[in-house]
Amino acid sequence: MRSTRILTTSQIRKLEADWIEKCGHNWSQVLMEVAGRGAAKIALKMWELDPGEVFILCGRGNNGGDGMVIGRYLTLWGVPVSVWLVSKDDSTELEMSSQESQTNRTILESLGVEVTVSNESPQQAMMEATLIVDALFGTGLDRDLDGTFRTAVDAINRSGKSVISVDMPSGVNSDTGKVMASAVRADHTVTFGYLKPGLLCHPGASLAGDLSVIDIGLPDADEDDQPIITLITSDYVRGLLPPRPTDSNKGTFGSVLTIAGSLGMSGATLLSSQSALRVGAGLSLLATPKTLVLNLPPGEVIYHAIPETKDYCIGLEAIKEIEKLVERVTAIILGPGLSTKDETVSFVHKFVKDCLSENDKPCIIDADALNAIAKDTSVMPASADHVVITPHPKELSRLLDCSVQEIQEDRIKAASKAAEKFGCVVVLKGAHSVVASPEGDLFINPTGNAGMASAGAGDVLSGIIGGLLAQGLKPLDAATVGVYLHGAAGDYAALELGETGMIAGDMLSAIPFAISNIEKGDSSELEQQLTGVIASE
Secondary structure (H helix, E strand, O other), rough: OOOOOOOOHHHHHHHHHHHHHHHHHHHHHHHHHHHHHHHHHHHHHHHHHHOOOOEEEOOOOHHHHHHHHHHHHHOOOOOOEEEEEEEOOOOOOOOOOOHHHHHHHHHHHHOOOEEEEOOOOOOOOOOOOOEEEEEOOOOOOOOOHHHHHHHHHHHHHHOOOEEEEEEOOEEEEOOOOOEOOOOOOOOEEEEOOOHHHOOOOOOHHHOEEEEEEOOOOOOOOOOOOOOEEEOHHHHHHHHHHOOOOOOHHHHHHEEEEOOOOOOHHHHHHHHHHHHHHHHOOEEEEEEEEHHHEEEEEEOOEEEEEOOOOOOOOOOOOHHHHHHHHHHHEEEEEEOOOOOOOOHHHHHHHHHHHHHHHHOOEEEEEEEHHHHHHHOOOHHHHOOOOOEEEEHHHHHHHHHHHHOOHHHOOHHHHHHHHHHHHOEEEEEEOOOOOOEOOOOOEEOOOOOOOOHHHOOHHHHHHHHOOOOOOOHOOOOOHHHHHHHHHHHHHHHHHHHHHHHOOOOOHHHHHHHHHHHHHHHOOOHHOOOOOOOOOOOOO
C-alpha cells in the first residue's frame, strides 16, 4: 500500500487544494483525469466479467466529473456506456458545478455519448446495463439524501446489477460511515489518494464492498494535520511483536495478574488468563473468588483463591491480598466476569483509585470493571497513561453518559473523547475496532469477522492486550497490536470452522497460529485488496 493514513474530508480537500496551488490550477484537471482513468480500469475489469452496457449515474459535482472521465475511457476501450445526469428539477439543461467537470462532460459528448439530464427515476433506463457506476456523491456529504437523488440511489439498490462506487458509496458520510437517509450498496468502491474513515466505519463499511485506492499523485499527508488516523497493518504489527530470544525463560516474557470472576462467570476468567499465555506471556496468575477455584480445570494458569463475598464475588476484603499479587507481576487485567454487585463495585473503585494511582504497572480495564467505573468516573487516576480500557459501545455510552446511537454514529469521535477524558488508551470494540490515545493518535483495525460476535470474545481480547503489556509493549502499541491479533485469530478460526457457531475458545486456540502467520508475512483480507493500488500515470 502507498500509505496507511486515513484522511477526513477536510484533510483530503486541504491536501488537494495545497497541491493544486503549488502545481498550478490546471493540476485539478490532471487529478480528475488520473482518478477517472484509474476507476475506469477497475470498472473495465468488472465489465469483462459480465459484458453489456455500463450505466453511469452522475451528480453535478466533481464526483460526477470523475464519472464523465470514466465514461470517456470506457467508450475509447470499446465498452458501450449510457450516462445519466441527475437533476433536481425537470430542466433538461444542467451545467456541471466545476470547470473541470464540465470540460470532461463536453469531451465525452464529443465522442458521441449522450448525457441524459433527468429528475426521473433511472430504473427503466438502467434495465439493459450489466454494470452501474455510482458517481453521484463523493466525500463531504453532510445532509440527508432526498428528492431525485434518493430516488436515484434507491433505483441503483433495486436494480440487482453490479455496482462500482466512485470515491464513496453515494449517501455514506465519508468521515463517520453514517448513512444519510439512503446509500448505495456497492460491490466495489474506488477511492482516491487515501482511504476515508467512512469506508472503514459501519454501516458505511458494509456498503462499500471491495476497496481499491487509486494513487492520483498527491503528496504525503501532513503529519501535523490532526487527527492522524492510521490503518493497522500486518507490517506495523510485525514490527512490534515481542522478540523471543533463544536464551529466554518464562521470566523473560513477563507475568499477568487477571482479577476476574463471579458466580457463573468462571469462563470469562479462563478465556482472559489463558489468552495472555497464548500471546506469549511467561506467567499468568488468576485472582478469583475462592469457591470458584475449586471448580476450575487444572492447567497452565496459576490460581489464587481470594476472599469472597456472600454472593461469591470479589469485595473489599480481597484488596490487601490482591495488592500483594500485583507486586509479583508486570501487568494487570481487571474486569472479566466480575459482576456489578455493590461490594464488587466498591472493590473496583478502591483498587482503581488507590492501587492504579500508586504504581505505574500497565493495566487493562474491561467489562464489569468499566461498568463499575461508570458509576463514579472520578476514581480514574489523574495520570492514566499506563491504562488501557476496552469498552464495547454500551459500556462506553455509560462512561460518557450518552446513548449507544451517539457512539455508533461517530465511533472515531467517541473513542477520541474517551481517551481525552480519562487520559488513557481506549479500544472501542466492534467491527473495525477503533484505538485512541490521549495524545490524539487514532487507529482503525482491519481484521475480524461476524463470527466473533460471540460471548467471551472480549475476554480473549483483554487477555491478548494484557499479555502484550506484560511483555513490555507500551499501552498504545499493546492495544493496536492486540486488536489486530485478536481479529486475525478470529479470521483464521473462521477459515477453519466458518463464522456460524464460532466460539471464543476457537479464537483463543488460533492466537499462536495468527502470530506465526503474521511473522511469515501474512496480512488481512483488506490489506490484500489495497495492495493492488493503481499508480498515477
